Amino acid sequence: MSKLTSRSEDYSKWYNELVVKADLAESSGVRGCMVIKPYGYAIWEKMRDQLDKKFKETGHQNAYFPIFVPKSLFEAEEKNAEGFAKECAVVTHYRLKTDPENPQKLIVDPNAKLEEELIVRPTSEAIIWNTYRNWVQSYRDLPILINQWANVVRWEMRTRLFLRTAEFLWQEGHTAHATKEEALAETEQMLDIYADFAENFMAVPVVKGVKTPSERFAGAEETYCIEALMQDGKALQAGTSHFLGQNFPEAFDVKFTNKEGKIEYAWATSWGVSTRLMGALIMSHSDDYGLVLPPSLAPIQVVIVPIFKGEEQLKQIDEVAFDIQHKLKNLGISVKYDNRTEYKPGWKFAEYELKGVPVRIAIGPKDLEKGVVEIARRDTLSKEIQPIDNIEVYIKNLLDKIQQEIFHKALKFREEHITKVDSYEEFKEVLETKGGFILAHWDGTEEEEEQIKEETKATIRCIPLEGEREEGVSMISGKPSKQRVLFAKAY
Amino acid sequence: MSKLTSRSEDYSKWYNELVVKADLAESSGVRGCMVIKPYGYAIWEKMRDQLDKKFKETGHQNAYFPIFVPKSLFEAEEKNAEGFAKECAVVTHYRLKTDPENPQKLIVDPNAKLEEELIVRPTSEAIIWNTYRNWVQSYRDLPILINQWANVVRWEMRTRLFLRTAEFLWQEGHTAHATKEEALAETEQMLDIYADFAENFMAVPVVKGVKTPSERFAGAEETYCIEALMQDGKALQAGTSHFLGQNFPEAFDVKFTNKEGKIEYAWATSWGVSTRLMGALIMSHSDDYGLVLPPSLAPIQVVIVPIFKGEEQLKQIDEVAFDIQHKLKNLGISVKYDNRTEYKPGWKFAEYELKGVPVRIAIGPKDLEKGVVEIARRDTLSKEIQPIDNIEVYIKNLLDKIQQEIFHKALKFREEHITKVDSYEEFKEVLETKGGFILAHWDGTEEEEEQIKEETKATIRCIPLEGEREEGVSMISGKPSKQRVLFAKAY
Numbered sequence: 001m002s003k004l005t006s007r008s009e010d011y012s013k014w015y016n017e018l019v020v021k022a023d024l025a026e027s028s029g030v031r032g033c034m035v036i037k038p039y040g041y042a043i044w045e046k047m048r049d050q051l052d053k054k055f056k057e058t059g060h061q062n063a064y065f066p067i068f069v070p071k072s073l074f075e076a077e078e079k080n081a082e083g084f085a086k087e088c089a090v091v092t093h094y095r096l097k098t099d100p101e102n103p104q105k106l107i108v109d110p111n112a113k114l115e116e117e118l119i120v121r122p123t124s125e126a127i128i129w130n131t132y133r134n135w136v137q138s139y140r141d142l143p144i145l146i147n148q149w150a151n152v153v154r155w156e157m158r159t160r161l162f163l164r165t166a167e168f169l170w171q172e173g174h175t176a177h178a179t180k181e182e183a184l185a186e187t188e189q190m191l192d193i194y195a196d197f198a199e200n201f202m203a204v205p206v207v208k209g210v211k212t213p214s215e216r217f218a219g220a221e222e223t224y225c226i227e228a229l230m231q232d233g234k235a236l237q238a239g240t241s242h243f244l245g246q247n248f249p250e251a252f253d254v255k256f257t258n259k260e261g262k263i264e265y266a267w268a269t270s271w272g273v274s275t276r277l278m279g280a281l282i283m284s285h286s287d288d289y290g291l292v293l294p295p296s297l298a299p300i301q302v303v304i305v306p307i308f309k310g311e312e313q314l315k316q317i318d319e320v321a322f323d324i325q326h327k328l329k330n331l332g333i334s335v336k337y338d339n340r341t342e343y344k345p346g347w348k349f350a351e352y353e354l355k356g357v358p359v360r361i362a363i364g365p366k367d368l369e370k371g372v373v374e375i376a377r378r379d380t381l382s383k384e385i386q387p388i389d390n391i392e393v394y395i396k397n398l399l400d401k402i403q404q405e406i407f408h409k410a411l412k413f414r415e416e417h418i419t420k421v422d423s424y425e426e427f428k429e430v431l432e433t434k435g436g437f438i439l440a441h442w443d444g445t446e447e448e449e450e451q452i453k454e455e456t457k458a459t460i461r462c463i464p465l466e467g468e469r470e471e472g473v474s475m476i477s478g479k480p481s482k483q484r485v486l487f488a489k490a491y
Numbered sequence: 492m493s494k495l496t497s498r499s500e501d502y503s504k505w506y507n508e509l510v511v512k513a514d515l516a517e518s519s520g521v522r523g524c525m526v527i528k529p530y531g532y533a534i535w536e537k538m539r540d541q542l543d544k545k546f547k548e549t550g551h552q553n554a555y556f557p558i559f560v561p562k563s564l565f566e567a568e569e570k571n572a573e574g575f576a577k578e579c580a581v582v583t584h585y586r587l588k589t590d591p592e593n594p595q596k597l598i599v600d601p602n603a604k605l606e607e608e609l610i611v612r613p614t615s616e617a618i619i620w621n622t623y624r625n626w627v628q629s630y631r632d633l634p635i636l637i638n639q640w641a642n643v644v645r646w647e648m649r650t651r652l653f654l655r656t657a658e659f660l661w662q663e664g665h666t667a668h669a670t671k672e673e674a675l676a677e678t679e680q681m682l683d684i685y686a687d688f689a690e691n692f693m694a695v696p697v698v699k700g701v702k703t704p705s706e707r708f709a710g711a712e713e714t715y716c717i718e719a720l721m722q723d724g725k726a727l728q729a730g731t732s733h734f735l736g737q738n739f740p741e742a743f744d745v746k747f748t749n750k751e752g753k754i755e756y757a758w759a760t761s762w763g764v765s766t767r768l769m770g771a772l773i774m775s776h777s778d779d780y781g782l783v784l785p786p787s788l789a790p791i792q793v794v795i796v797p798i799f800k801g802e803e804q805l806k807q808i809d810e811v812a813f814d815i816q817h818k819l820k821n822l823g824i825s826v827k828y829d830n831r832t833e834y835k836p837g838w839k840f841a842e843y844e845l846k847g848v849p850v851r852i853a854i855g856p857k858d859l860e861k862g863v864v865e866i867a868r869r870d871t872l873s874k875e876i877q878p879i880d881n882i883e884v885y886i887k888n889l890l891d892k893i894q895q896e897i898f899h900k901a902l903k904f905r906e907e908h909i910t911k912v913d914s915y916e917e918f919k920e921v922l923e924t925k926g927g928f929i930l931a932h933w934d935g936t937e938e939e940e941e942q943i944k945e946e947t948k949a950t951i952r953c954i955p956l957e958g959e960r961e962e963g964v965s966m967i968s969g970k971p972s973k974q975r976v977l978f979a980k981a982y
Binding site: 026028029030033034035036037038041042045061062064065066067068069070071072075078081085087088089090091092093094096098099105106108117118119120127130131134140146150151153155156161167169241305342448 | 517519520521524526527528529532533536546552553554555556559560561562565569572576577578579580581582583584585586587588589595596599608609610611618621622625631637641642644646658660672722759813833917
């Protein structure tokens with residue numbers, strides 16, 4: 001197995017190699033689209049199942065809406081249409097026919113042109129709010145709390161596996177409410193669910209905040225987000241929750257009779273996370289040896305590798321290993337015993353390091369004599385000897401400990417890479433030398449935001465919702481600022 | 492709540508009304524595409540989870556491949572391309588722009604024409620086998636056992652909710668093997684999994700069989716299927732498993748070095764079931780009052796309805812109902828207690844009958860005095876009084892019993908509607924008067940098959956794999972036949 005490019009050498013190359021070599025995903029024969037391979041998909045399934053559980057616990061139900069948005073619906077909410085028009089895949093025909101000039105080839109049948117073009121959904125507000133119109137008459141029909149797991153397409157010109165692909169998988173929640181307050185509470189609740197998931201399952205610390213107007217979702221009144229920091233000092237938006245006000249309800253005429261008998265437009269939210277989270281997971285924890293996975297998202301949490309010469313030794317180890325495997329499984333731990341004879345232990349060690357299996361147990365004949373095994377942690381690459389007796393309890397606690405420590409390591413890194421600056425000079429210097437998040441004062445204008453972006457490539461990731469609210473003055477214009485905002489270069 | 496059209500009056504109308512009124516699905520603003528509503532989606536999720544479990548237990552893993560198939564890949568396997576070319580959605584452009592003549596409108600940007608058109612996948616053999624080429628070098632890389640849960644698009648001209656929609660949800664398994672025998676065994680294994688699922692979870696009896704050449708999947712060497720019989724005497728294909736031979740491996744050049752060091756093409760299978768199963772479920776069991784769901788697929792298995800006058804009575808019932816609910820939940824039963832005061836018990840009874848909740852528990856003040864409740868079965872519409880004491884155990888057993896009895900009722904119907912005929916006259920008469928499956932001899936030619944189809948609209952659903960193999964002569968040509976085949980009009 002050839003080694004990965006190191007992170008210090010070329011972070012971007014390291015990422016691409018890791019995604020492919022660890023069997024997470026690969027580019028497909030379709031421009032900008034990826035194949036999510038079984039190992040990568042297994043991690044995504046764990047993310048999906050955990051989020052789905054949280055959505056259902058908070059009263060949401062899943063449903064499914066069409067992948068196609070007729071152009072007339074697509075353009076109904078003006079800002080949303082404007083935001084996505086430049087990057088959407090358009091279906092114009094519904095049939096192919098044999099090429100009369102080359103019978104082995106197919107061509108688009110010009111007689112099968114659609115009367116109205118169909119957009120492959122880049123997001124589903126339009127099609128969903130067009131449906132909600134018939135579902136909402138009275139306040140009794142509200143709230144509607146629906147989520148959809150789906151594929152969406154945004155025709156991005158520069159794509160990267162998981163981080164930016166033409167097609168990606170995501171969930172999109174779309175809720176309708178009787179009051180503004182309720183819709184706002186929903187928006188915030190979903191942001192909290194995302195933050196909790198990122199920190200406690202992905203072990204990725206996030207800053208919760210609000211986007212500036214220029215960074216808002218097209219059609220939203222307010223976009224809440226969680227922002228994570230990658231190991232190369234760049235930020236990654238890991239989830240967004242939008243308060244849509246009455247924009248879509250007005251565009252699609254979704255009205256209801258309130259308790260007082262008056263007719264009102266509904267209030268809307270939408271919120272989503274995508275396979276982009278896979279990128280955040282990989283870039284938060286992994287190292288030059290491969291993936292580092294928090295136990296809660298690892299498809300294989302423990303691997304057992306036998307060290308043996310000859311069949312007789314393997315047989316003895318098999319017995320102990322199957323017993324440990326059985327005991328671990330009973331505790332709900334996913335464990336693989338790899339006793340294949342065609343691969344050497346060293347090869348297996350490297351393979352499971354690359355794949356990010358959190359704990360490896362190695363068992364050799366001398367270990368058996370002493371009643372011990374060797375336990376290796378993937379995250380710290382440390383090894384220790386532990387008695388076989390009650391090993392399952394030890395491993396269970398170790399997995400919990402690893403989950404915590406991976407998070408705290410990432411948190412420490414994040415804390416070390418949040419810098420407060422007060423001058424634009426310092427801002428540029430920190431950005432250049434250290435990277436990471438920069439907390440600085442901004443005068444609230446789009447002009448200043450744009451200037452900083454053009455001159456430094458840093459954007460305002462969010463206006464943080466938590467932490468101290470220190471007043472000050474903008475580092476450029478000198479105008480007053482109520483709180484520092486979070487800048488970074490971003491994925 | 493307005494009543495459903497009865498089945499005897501207009502079966503087709505009954506079906507459409509039921510799907511909409513029971514909140515399973517509805518037509519969308521997009522031609523031929525449906526919205527799967529939360530209640531319908533919850534049933535589909537249960538189907539999906541159960542199938543997914545079975546796939547994983549037999550060594551399959553999930554993955555995800557692009558929704559778009561470039562035209563050059565699409566046409567690579569000739570028969571497959573020919574089969575789907577007439578009904579595929581084609582993406583030709585990747586951008587919209589403002590209409591210069593009407594700035595409120597968007598038009599397709601002629602400068603954003605794709606160099607190569609993209610087909611929205613009607614099935615994924617092409618894109619997947621194009622990917623497998625890079626995954627397979629040696630026999631050690633085989634088998635590849637992959638499944639995908641995805642949406643697909645087939646531009647059907649006449650659509651019906653769940654049964655035939657332009658977009659539908661499905662799973663598609665795509666496996667690669669080193670030998671023909673192994674691929675055939677996989678094809679048969681997956682057919683068995685589908686049959687077991689249909690009978691034991693959906694309570695829908697099925698006939699396992701093989702399609703005639705003219706009914707095969709485009710590109711398959713052999714198509715296995717399960718066929719179910721609906722209450723109106725029409726058949727419904729509920730799942731297919733294809734032995735693809737080496738057609739796709741040859742078309743996409745997927746070769747490997749076998750154990751003897753020789754280079755061979757891989758062997759292929761694919762297999763799928765779709766949201767069409769929802770149609771099979773509905774039309775197998777439901778009645779003029781609404782859905783009848785087998786307990787294993789019911790999102791709500793038990794509903795408790797209080798019968799009360801005034802708050803004091805409700806309070807007393809609440810106490811008992813919450814206790815029953817708690818005990819049922821502990822047994823893994825999904826139970827809803829509907830103590831809403833704005834709806835009357837009669838309304839609730841009709842509602843849960845429409846939604847097919849298998850068991851209803853009604854509790855009134857007199858019941859409480861006697862320590863009993865009223866239990867109503869949805870499938871038989873029968874009622875009985877049972878003591879509250881240990882009611883949870885009674886209900887658990889009752890749910891098992893209902894599951895069995897729904898299946899046996901459907902099986903009895905199916906058995907009563909399989910008719911053996913020996914003359915074409917009789918064939919036509921049975922088809923006209925009684926419908927159902929007809930077992931008859933066929934001479935094995937496409938001509939005779941086509942003649943029967945044209946003259947009667949009945950098709951050969953399958954050549955059954957099980958049951959007696961009675962030799963005979965074709966009812967039309969008089970030529971010899973090795974076994975009777977299964978005819979029916981079909982969805």
